[in-house]
Amino acid sequence: MTAAIAPSSLIDYRALIEPTRVNSRLYHDPKIFEQELERIWYRSWVYVGHVSEVPNRNDYVTKSIGPTPVLLVHDRTGQISLLLNKCPHRGNQLCAYREGNRSTFTCPYHSWTFSNTGELAGYAYADGYEGSDKSKFALGRVPRIGIYRGFVFGSFATEGPSIEEYLGGAKASIDQLLANSPEGELELTAGFLQHRTKANWKFMLENETDGYHPAFVHSSVFQVTDSGIGKLYGPQSTALTRDFGNGHTEFDLRPEWRRLDKPLAWFGTTEERLPDYAKAMQASYGPERARQIMIDGSPHVMIFPNLFIAEIQLFVLQPIAVDETIQHVTALQFKGTPDFNRRLRQQTMGSVGPAGLLLADDTEMYERNHRGALINDPEWLTLSRGIHRERRDENDYLVGHSTDEVPQRGIWRHYAQLMAV
Amino acid sequence: MTNRQEILTAQPRAARAGELLGHVEQFLFLEARLQDTHAYDEWEALWTDDAIYWVPANGATDPETRMSIIYDNRSRIRVRINQLKTGRHHTQTPRSELARIVSNVELLNRVGDEIDVRANVFIFEDSLRGETMWAARNEYRLRMQGDDFKMVRKKVSLVNSHKPIFTLSFLV
Incomplete structure (x- = not known):
């Protein structure tokens, strides 16, 4: 993308961050915020939710990674996954509720229906899609999911450190927290x-x-x-x-x-x-x-x-x-x-x-x-x-x-x- | 709890009790003025000892099992007021400028010396952050004491309680 290498977006972060002081611009420059989304929120591990928020099969709750809404789903097969709330047909917001229990999501615009595992289950008036491959129209998903003792993290980067490597010493704090429960x-x-x-x-x-x-x-x-x-x-x-x-x-x-x-x-x-x-x-x-x-x-x-x-x-x-x-x-x-x-x-x-x-x-x-x-x-x-x-x-x-x-x-x-x- | 029957019968009953409605309205206007002018001690004195002050979040979920924006018993109301009076509760230093409209007052129920009342409230707040508008459906339980009332219970249902809201540190 040419925009990413345009001179106006070349920001020298080393010149804005010194060992004992930081430049005010880091807090208010919209260009820096855009780059944070790209380099931190849509790349690093980010906490999304906790497995206890979706205890039953087919439970879902709307969470987020930065400004992007994410559905934390306990899907029909028992897996925890992170789906993106966008119909792949014309981009409509798929689910308008904050939480619920359902095995499928139907887009209100043209009634495309998706399994809560993300696959397209069916089109409305399927004859118009003769010969097309349904598997090409799955919901977007957060490609990597890492769960540490019930804490669910997501990363939009397809490769990177494991969640345990990323948490490092902070794992001990989560362990300390959970020790306060008798169970x-x-x-x-x-x-x-x-x-x-x-x-x-x-x-x-x-x-x-x-x-x-x-x-x-x-x-x-x-x-x-x-x-x-x-x-x-x-x-x-x-x-x-x-x-x-x-x-x-x-x-x-x-x-x-x-x-x-x-x-x-x-x-x-x-x-x-x-x-x-x-x-x-x-x-x-x-x-x-x-x-x-x-x-x-x-x-x-x-x-x-x-x-x-x-x-x-x-x-x-x-x-x-x-x-x-x-x-x-x-x-x-x-x-x-x-x-x-x-x-x-x-x-x-x-x-x-x-x-x-x-x-x-x-x-x-x-x-x-x-x-x-x-x-x-x-x-x-x-x-x-x-x-x-x-x-x-x-x-x-x-x-x-x-x-x-x-x-x-x-x-x-x-x-x-x-x-x- | 309000059922449909109560809603249908509230108006004729209120009409019959026009004088009582007038008294209740005057009490609600007094409460609004004390809140708008940050008259903390006077506002605190409106509460009974068994008071509950409740501002639900995410619609009216059970305050005993789910998070509320405010769920104060009498002693926590006092702590809240005392904090406002320290002069170092930064979010109210300087204080918000406020004006609120209390309207659509309905008498719902009267049991013994207690009356259930409902009203809509619209509040304009100006603070360091800027101007904020708040809208709420309020429910009160008032206890009659001679010619006067005390608040036993006040529930403030913000119409946007299911959305992210700004700091709410004035008396709502």
Whole structure:
């Protein structure tokens, strides 16, 4: 394509991304957004959904990869697949519903009918297609699908690293998450809130593991609730920021929880207050291991580019335009723990989504970030915090103080690799 | 729950109870004014101790099993108000400029000292982000206390609750 090599689209990303600062243009240039779609969203592994959202054969739910809608389907043969919501005849949107259960999809325009495995099952008035090969008219699909412990990722690249290679160190965070279920499984059954945000997606990506902002952005919440969370983000905190590589980053609170040494303190509660859950955990893991899991709690990990697990919530970032992103968010629900799940929903509803006590303020910052980025002077934004004290941990990942910008530097290193081609 | 019978009978009953309808409307207009002017303490005082403040997401799914935009009991209403009063709830610093219209007020049901009411609400918000219009079908359960009312329950069904929506940090 000539457009791809036109001089106007040659952007020197190495000149826009330095080790401790990035150029504002990366957040607001529509050409850069177009290239991100091409080089990140439509090439890399991207989180799509969870198998528990389509538990039964023929269940489907509408998800997305970047701005493109994708049908996550548990098809008639029992396979999980990712179909594109476009009739191959004249391009009509095939399915208009967000979720449902059906073994076929019929296009409302000329009634072409497709199996939920993607094959064309039949034309209307088939005599007009005499001699043509039906197999040429299958639905588009995301060519590669990778499932790690129920988390479904898709990639539009036909070749590349496996999902396990891609996740790398972040796999351990997903394992840590699932250990909080007595059955080792997650059920995303509470439905998603959709928070529309007038800001570039990378402000969210960077903020999810930013331990520097909570003391300031969320001080109003810390003041009016007696949660001890505020202290975890101060200068005295022993929590760590971590760069797993491949753009995956973590805010690791375990040092703080281990210092406290109280099961379920991470959730602001005790075993006595969640007796059924504590009992189920002990039965599944044995008393010692159950105690350690309940001390360590759930992770706070941002899996590049769009899956954020925030202890008790799961966020999916969906870029719509250079200046618009949707934050999809739901409460994590662990299999086999109704008493715990109810509290998880209640806390999630209070803190996230358009009216959440925490996320309304984060989102206000994202939108102000974006307006600031549009101003040209100063043109560089600084990510140098803690550069003098970052170090390697026992697994050779870069770690820093809880308020340091280790994760943000890691994200941009990975971004530069993907974009500077 | 509203069934068809209730819908058909609500109007004659409301007409007979014209005076009550007038009182209810005045109460809803007062609530709207307190919200529009960010009169937080006065608005909080409208609620009963057993209050539920509910803004569903994705249509009216069960708030006990599915996510809602807001599903506050009385103590969480207080936390929400207290956060607004800190002056450091950034999304409302500066505050949204608001004007709302409350209309199509219908009295649905009266059981003992409680009345079920429905109304449509249209809100214009101006904030740092820009101008946003909100539309909702509201349902209230009001408890009569002498000549006055308290809110036992308020359900705000945004017409676009199944779509992505902007931050909703003013009192809706």
